[in-house]
Amino acid sequence: MRTTRRTLMGTLLTGAVAAGLVCGATLANAADALPYGLKAGKPYAGTKLTYLAPVAGQYEGHEARLKEFTDLTGIEVEFEFIPFRNLLEKILAIKVAGDAEPDLINYKDDWGPGLKDLFVPIDEMMAADKVTLDRYYPAHQLGVTYDGMIYGLPLRGHAQLMFYRKDLLEKHGLSVPKTWNELAEVAKVIKDKEGIGIGMYYSPKAAQNVAVWMNILWSNGGELFRDGKVTFNTPEAVEALKYYVALENDMKVNSEGAKSFEQYDGSLSMGAGQSAFFMGWWWHYGSRILGKNTTLTPEQVGFAPLPAFRGDESTTFAMSMPTAINVNSDKQEAAWEFLKWVSNPDLEKRNVIEKEKRNVIVALHRKNLMDEEVNAANQGLQMAAAGSLESSRIFPQLAVWPEVMQVLANAISDAVSNGADPKEALDAAAEQAQKLVDRG
Amino acid sequence: MRDRHLKYLLMMPALLLVTATVIYPLGYAGIISFMDWRLSRSRVPTDFVFLDNFWRAFFDDPSFLNSLGVTITFVAGSAGGAVLFGLLIALLLARRGRGYSIARTVLVLPFAMSPALQGTSFRFFLNPEFGIFDAVLDTLFPFLAHVDWLGSSGWAMTWLILTDMWHWGPFLSLMLIGGLLSIPSDTLEAARVDGASAWTSFWTVVLPQLMPVLAIAFVLKTIFSFKMFDYVYLLTGGGPGESTSTMTYYAFRMGFTAYDMGYASAIAFVLALLLVVVSAVYFRLLFPRGEAG
Amino acid sequence: MALSPRQRGRVLFCLRGIAIAVLLVVLLGPIAWIFLTSIKPLSDVYTMTLFFDPTLDNFRAIFERPFYVGDRLLNSLAISGFTVLIGVPVALAAAYSFSRFSMRFKKTLFFGVLATQFVPPIVVVLPFFLMFRQLHLLDTWTGMVWINLSIVLPFAIWMLKGFIDTIPVEMEEAAMTDGATRLRVIRDIVLPVTIPGVFVAGIFCFIFSWNDFLYALILTRKEAVTLPVVLSTFYTEEGDRWELMAATGTFILLPMFAISYFVQRHFVHGATQGSDR
Incomplete structure (x- = not known):
């Protein structure tokens, strides 16, 4: 049809x-x-x-x-x-x-x-x-x-959007989450009832985990840099990372495999009916979530802005x-x-x-x-x-950013997979990053 | 023609080809490891910074030191593992008979498979939702059902090693089968007449005879393990954290995502130096009288 | 629990059979799964189903634009083929020399040749690119054969030297006393016995140049692009087109079945000859 x-x-x-x-x-x-x-x-x-x-x-x-x-x-x-x-x-x-x-x-x-x-x-x-x-x-x-x-x-x-299973939310009488806390609650219900969670991703490979954390960080009032100083180990930043890690390790609302997932895997998982939520670039909608290789129909999939962490407005990342x-x-x-x-x-x-x-x-x-x-x-x-x-923002425009981003991606992955303390992981990353920035 | 000239003549084409190709790029890379060459600032190398890049690696970069450790773990695991796997295959299949020769046909295939295809496929196979490896392992070992194979340091390294073993083991076994089959059958016969069990004759007759081939296989595999890049790149991306970030991967990261060619070259030369040392030690141990040449 | 020798033999035979079966599953399973994927319709690629309508769509897709697997296949065959044809004789000559003659600095030289392979390609690829650009060898078969030779030669020399080392020198010496020249000795005595070794080295060279990815990626653009580079074009920004990779992979692997049958036969054949001497 x-x-x-x-x-x-x-x-x-x-x-x-x-x-x-x-x-x-x-x-x-x-x-x-x-x-x-x-x-x-x-x-x-x-x-x-x-x-x-x-x-x-x-x-x-x-x-x-x-x-x-x-x-x-x-x-x-x-x-x-x-x-x-x-x-x-x-x-x-x-x-x-x-x-x-x-x-x-x-x-x-x-x-x-x-x-x-x-x-x-x-x-x-x-x-x-x-x-x-x-x-x-x-x-x-x-x-x-x-x-x-x-x-x-x-x-x-690309803009980042949150994709969700409209049919499942309706089935359980849930409304579309507007904040990360609401998302976690809604995802918990769906995971308990349907067995599928958020197609989240934490792999450091393409540093896509940095973007997810950054969305939370910005919404929490944090900044990566201020006046040439690295500020991604401030309390706001640490809180953002703790939350991102907790989704996987404490609240357990993600789909299986999230720790090693890249963004591709998350959307693939949603397209295969194994995840109820996915956050990422909008192009995934056309080729991965509703692509030729999936069984989902447009009626089943809804999209919305990414949730906010504090307040109700989110600042999301674009590229x-x-x-x-x-x-x-x-x-x-x-x-x-x-x-x-x-x-x-x-x-x-x-x-x-x-x-x-x-x-x-x-x-x-x-x-x-x-x-x-x-x-x-x-x-x-x-x-x-x-x-x-x-209201989107982009990555910091620094020549050393690609390197700093990889350092961050590793720190995040370390915190979620290897039990590193979020504060210590970010402190170490910030120290390394500051050196790179100072070197110019 | 006299041997005196012939011996150089025979060697000449190979030496010329290798040196003509390698000297320039190697020299170039060697020089830039002492220079500041950040592609983000300049198209060409800028300042001579002497040992700065090496200093940074050893005294100012925990990620580099980590990659050193990761490399050693991987090399030990994969070189040992692949040779052992190869030996096991060889012992199973080094027999005469049509069935065996058909079974041996399979041995070239894993090696012939492009690492790019293998890496990508294995990543899919390990996917907890639609991966065939995951499904099979979960069925065989239910207590492993909830393991995220590439999501924890230990398992990620294990799979990196297993993937590499799958690629190399069968190929090494081909070398070993040649060696095993060339052990004169009367030697084995004699051992059997002396009442040796299969186990003891393996240790006393087979293994010593096989030693030279085993040694070559081991050295060969060690060198390739040190240089392995594709599977890290395709399977784990160095993660989780930096737990599978080998030196080659780290050099790649520094060169091609951080644009720092000087530092990347320095890391690569540390790796090369490490290889020279390791191989020299091997050669000393394996061929004490210098018969390896 | 005492078993008679006959019973023991039977148990061992069974155990060996089981072990071989497991081994074949481990080695062939992934390959079979890749093959299955290549004939799956797109909607079943990400499922574990064994029941699907087989399709040749994936194969059709890889031969069309923008992948052109046909042209790339020709490039790969030519580059790997020439690498073997040039590389093996050159390596054999050098290996013989390293094995049979004594000379100054031989050990250092030999180690030196091997050591050229110690630097990871990722770092020398840019210098190579600059050099090839000067020599107008970018994106040509010649350039690719050359670079592949520099990769495979050290290992081929090393492997072949190992084989030649195991051949006793007595026969050659006897022939030389009878007045044969060194070159004749090489042709008539050494060559026949080293055939299995030459075969392995040849296959080794072929597979290595066949699978080379990084050099081909940077040093070719459109004329001399090889199969592994095509394989990487299936990583689109819209995800990994695994079904197309599988189709290409199947295509690459099929000829290997034929080759490998002959390879292993030569192994055994050669080894048998060796044990008879």
């Missing part, structure tokens, strides 16, 4: 959009101006660009529609896909070599401070073509801005993956043309509503997240994420 409806809707929408585009193109031609601020007259026709991007539906969708860009500008683009796990190694090799290729590089926002001298600041180009960051949410704007300069445009970005232009590229102008096209809101919208080939749910433009068609095609997920994105 779902597929038929979706396909039908998809086809209708494709038709509508295509028609719109043709009209738009005709109008544009008449006025001799191209859409999205592209330069008229194909000044870079024949240029061949290379683009390094991770393997994800988002980028495959861009590649599939590339012909439209080549028709508009005469520029050809070759996508070089690399698995996300190996993306950083590849980018570092490019940085060390100082190669002119690839011309465009997609990266993760928190790598930015360490990589930024590989990228071209695009402030002037943006100003000249009237592209602004206003179209994105603050967290995504911050993700491309280092020391006051803009280095890229976000093409993929983005911007694309930047290689500073050594000799085709920077052509690359900028591509960047303008690939980041345009229409392309993004089509990517998330045309579901025949791939189920992409990720959008970043404010107007797309609030868009009716977009939300209709995705059960209203974008609207929900928009709420939490307004």
Whole structure:
């Protein structure tokens, strides 16, 4: 049923959009101006660009529609896909070599401070073509801005949401938890009655445990850094970690295996019907929770902002993956043309509503997240994420952050798995982190 | 042609190939271990800092010291375990007969399996919800039903070692089967006539004859255990905590997530030095008269 | 409880049978499970069910874009094949020399060759990248064969030297007294006896270059990409596509069944010859 409806809707929408585009193109031609601020007259026709991007539906969708860009500008683009796990190694090799290729590089926002001298600041180009960051949410704007300069445009970005089993909550007459304490109570009831808990994760591997703890920490009024001083061993921070650990060890409201789970495992577990709750990036909704490999239906799964720890407002963590232009590229102008096209809101919208080939749910433009068609095609997920994105924050923008984050991830894992005292674990981590920060 | 020239001529292609490939990268890595090269600040190495990186490792970095201990635990467990496992397999399958030769066919497979595939698969197999290993073990040993296999230090290390043993044991057994089958049957016959039990003839006849091959297998496996990276990366990510963070994994972390190539190189060279020492000791012990070359 | 020798023999036979059965389950079980996964429909991949409608979808998917397992397979075969074809003879020559001749610094040299493998690849891969870039060898078969040779040669030399060491020198000496040249001796006497060793070394080299991941990842881009790198493209940001990995894995493993049958035969065959001499 779902597929038929979706396909039908998809086809209708494709038709509508295509028609719109043709009209738009005709109008544009008449006025001799191209859409999205592209330069008229194909000044870079024949240029061949290379683009390094991770393997994800988002980028495959861009590649599939590339012909439209080549028709508009005469520029050809070759996508070089690399698995996300190996993306950083590849980018570092490019940085060390100082190669002119690839011309465009997609990266993760928190790598930015360490990589930024590989990228071209695009402030002037943006100003000249009237592209602004206003179209994105603050967290995504911050993700491309280092020391006051803009280095890229976000093409993929995530908000964190709490997913829950709507059917199970209804069955037991429970309401959607708004605070961590409520979550623990509700999860306890469901675990006792249904045997499944929260698809929580504590593995230090990809440091995703840091993000969960950070959400609690922020909501508890804590900060990771204050004026260049490490402050993640303050009482608020310790309390946050104690709570995070207690969920697993004392309250026992998590699903089995949480200690060694990464975020992927949590959503997989929920998709397999083995967890009633999952907290993490929203893209898990499309491919892991309701993906082809699960038996859950959209009616069974609800989503809400992450719970708050103190008070009723939560501050959640967000991330983005911007694309930047290689500073050594000799085709920077052509690359900028591509960047303008690939980041345009229409392309993004089509990517998330045309579901025949791939189920992409990720959008970043404010107007797309609030868009009716977009939300209709995705059960209203974008609207929900928009709420939490307004107040979202990102990782600290420090070149040493990746290292500090790993230290933290290990400390958290140590506290939950090896019985380390949360206060001592954080004190030790803070000492190590302070050294790294002071070294500069 | 005279042997005098021939002996160098025969060796030349191999030596040229190895040195031509290795000298530059090795020298480069050696030099940067004495330099400050943080990729986040500079594309190229910056200052010569002499022993700072090494000083930091030994006197200012508990994580490094931890990785040293983890590496030694892993090497001892996996090298010993894999050779023992290999020996066990060899003793079972070193027989003539069609059935045995078919059974031996299986032995190359685990080694041929790409560590990437094996690591990922084993991680799934250990998943407490839909992992086949977990299901089988829970059925066989009900008291282990609630163990989160990769969620506690002890078990995570155990599985790391077991995974590595599964990969290497059968391959080592192939080497040992060759050795076992080449023990002249009259030697064993003689032992049997003397009334030795299977147990005593194993200790007095088989093992001594097998010693050279066993030694090679052990040294080989030790070197590879020191260098093992894939399974830590795929199975445990060094966790829980830092309980399975080996030196190779730590060097990787420092180089590719902390962007500190100078420090990563220093760690790698400490590891290499450790290997040189360990292998030198092995060679001394195993081949006292220097017959290993 | 006294058992007659015959009874004892029978008990031992049974025990051995059970032990072998357990061993085969331990070794083959995971492989069989991977194979099963590769033909499971997506909805059953994360279940333990043994009853499902087998499908070839996963196999179809891996040969299409963006994975192109077919092209990568060719690269892997070529790179590993050339590595073996060049590596084994070169290693054999060196191993013979190390085994039979005395020379200055031999021990140091031998140890030195082995010691080149002591540094973890993760640290030399960036210098390698820079070197290959200068030499225009990035993303080429030549470059990949070269780097694989530098990895497998030390171990191949070492293994082959071990085999040659066990062959008595008397026969060679006798032949040489009869006027045969050293090269003839190597060809006619040494080579036939070392065949099992050459086989093991060859397989060893093949598997090593076949499985190399890190170098292939950094040193190739699109032309010379090998299978393990494809395997890693199944780690998408949307999770690990385990069913596709399983399909590719099955594909990689199937030929190994054939190879391994011959490998173990040569082992036994060679060893038998050895014991007859």
